[in-house]
Amino acid sequence: MATTDQRVRSSELASQLRFAVMRLSRRLRQHAPEDITPSQLSALSVIVREERLTLSQLAVAERVQPPTITRVIDSLEQKGLATRVPSDQDRRVAFVEPTPAGRTLVDTIRRRRDAYLARRLRTFSAEERALLERAARLLERLIEDPES
Amino acid sequence: MATTDQRVRSSELASQLRFAVMRLSRRLRQHAPEDITPSQLSALSVIVREERLTLSQLAVAERVQPPTITRVIDSLEQKGLATRVPSDQDRRVAFVEPTPAGRTLVDTIRRRRDAYLARRLRTFSAEERALLERAARLLERLIEDPES
DNA sequence: TTAGCTAGTTAGCTATGCTAACTGTATGGC
C-alpha cells in the first residue's frame, strides 16, 4: 500500500506541476520582443548555446524537419542574427553561427524573462526561495530523461 | 546588504527556474495526440473549463484577436469537439460549448501528460516529492500575478 | 428613425510546420 499511496500522490503532484509549469512558461514566453518569433528565438538560442552546428544538427535539436530549419535560418540571416558558414570538408554541409547581434538578442531576452521572474520572486520569503531553488534542481533532474 | 543578497539570489533562482520550466513545458507539449494542434487544444481546454463562453471572451482568455478565434472554432467544430450556440438574448453573440468528445479529448491528454510526469516522479524519493508539492503551490502563487 | 457601437466573419498577409521532389556532393563496390 506504500506503492499505492506513492502512485496516488505522484499523479496528484503531476497534475499540479503540469498546470503550474504550463502556465508559467506561457507567461515567460510573453516577455520576448516583437521582432523575433518563438521558433526563430528557439533556434537562435540553440545556435548561441552550441556556437556552431550544422543545419541537420539544428533540425534534430529543434525536433523539426530540414525544410523548416532552412526557412527559419533564412529569416535569422535576413535579420542579421545568424550566418550560414559552408563547410570546406564537405561541400554539402552548412554550419550556422550566431552574429554578435544574435548573441546580444538572446541575452537580452533571457535577462528580461529573468527580471520578470526575479521581480515576482522578491515577494517570496527567503525560506520559500530556498525551497524553490531545491525544486528547480529537482525539475532539472526530471527533465534529464532521455526521451519519452 | 540583506537586500542585495536577496536580489542576487532572486535573479540566479529566476534563471534556474526559467530554464527548467521552459524545458519541462516543451516536453509536456509533446504528449498530445497528432489530431489536434496546440492552439486548438489550448482553446478547447478553456472551453471545457468554462463550459460556456462567448467567442469574444475566449479571444480575451487566449490573448488572441477575434479572427483567430473564428478559425480555431471552425476547426474544432469540424472535428466535432465544440459547437457554436447562438445567443437568443443578442443575436450578434455566439457561445461555444464543448461536445462530449471535446471533454473526453481534453481529459485524455491531461491524463497522458500527468501519466508521463507521474512516471518520472516515481523515481524520486518521498521527501523530494513532498518538496515538489510545496514548490508547485508556490509556483501557482507566482502565476497569480495580474499581468506583466 | 437613424447614427454609431459591438460581435463576429471574411480577405489577405506573414510565419511555421509538413511531405514530396529536386540539386549537388560524397562514397563504396566493382
Next chain:
DNA sequence: GCCATACAGTTAGCATAGCTAACTAGCTAA
C-alpha cells in the same frame, strides 16, 4: 576510375495560426 547509392540542403506546395483592415448584421440611444 566509374557508377549507383546515400546524404545535406533547398524548393514547391499544402495546412494552420497569428495579424490588420474591411465588412455584415444586430443592438442602442439620441
